[in-house]
Amino acid sequence: AQKITQTQPGMFVQEKEAVTLDCTYDTSDPSYGLFWYKQPSSGEMIFLIYQGSYDQQNATEGRYSLNFQKARKSANLVISASQLGDSAMYFCAMSPQRRALTFGSGTRLQVQP
Amino acid sequence: DVKVTQSSRYLVKRTGEKVFLECVQDMDHENMFWYRQDPGLGLRLIYFSYDVKMKEKGDIPEGYSVSREKKERFSLILESASTNQTSMYLCASRNRDRGSNKETQYFGPGTRLLVL
Secondary structure, eight states: OOEEEOOOSEEEEETTSOEEEOOEEEOOOSSEEEEEEEEOTTOOOEEEEEEETTOSSOOEETTEEEEEETTTTEEEEEEOSOOGGGOEEEEEEEEETTSOOEEOOOEEEEEEO | OOOEEESOSEEEEOTTOOEEEEEEESSOOSEEEEEEEETTTEEEEEEEESSTTOOEEOSOOTTEEEEEEETTEEEEEESSOOGGGOEEEEEEEEEEOTTTOOEEEEEOOOEEEEEO
16 A cells, blocks of 8 residues: 655745655555646646656656655655745655555645745 | 546536536546545545546445546546535546656546535
């Protein structure tokens, strides 16, 4: 069974600053994927970034990067140069290959002007 | 542009009604999923499908069924709607790029269902 832990229920960050959202996971599968999603108040789940367990390099997508530390089983999301539009819930998720995702409880990020 | 669409954004039904939620993806993905999201309970998997006519139960399949007759369409059926099925329903489709090995899973906009 997989488990995802997001220990920060809420975070504040000043506009233009960087912020790190924490995610740790637990799995016995040797191969798995890690995902981050953004959910604004409208409710849609927006795919942000993916990291495969065998990827040597940390994934990056624009202002998003994933700080993957396999030995520590952590997959933190880093958002650089925060914008007001980044205010939302953020979910970390993982799954073995092709299986359904298991989600964390989420972190609510608020970007302050 | 990637597209997962759901038949309704908002739906109001009465207890006992049969409810159909439809999800369509245009990415030729094999894997499709139905989740529900509730405050304090997070996202929970109802059913998923790896291919046409294939389906597997998720964590909370009771009271639901699914249909996948075509690759692009995955329907969730509430056989007899009950008030505890009031929720946000999210459909997703998933793929692995064989060249890069990168996986992507995209969600539809969600359906907020209210059962009275």
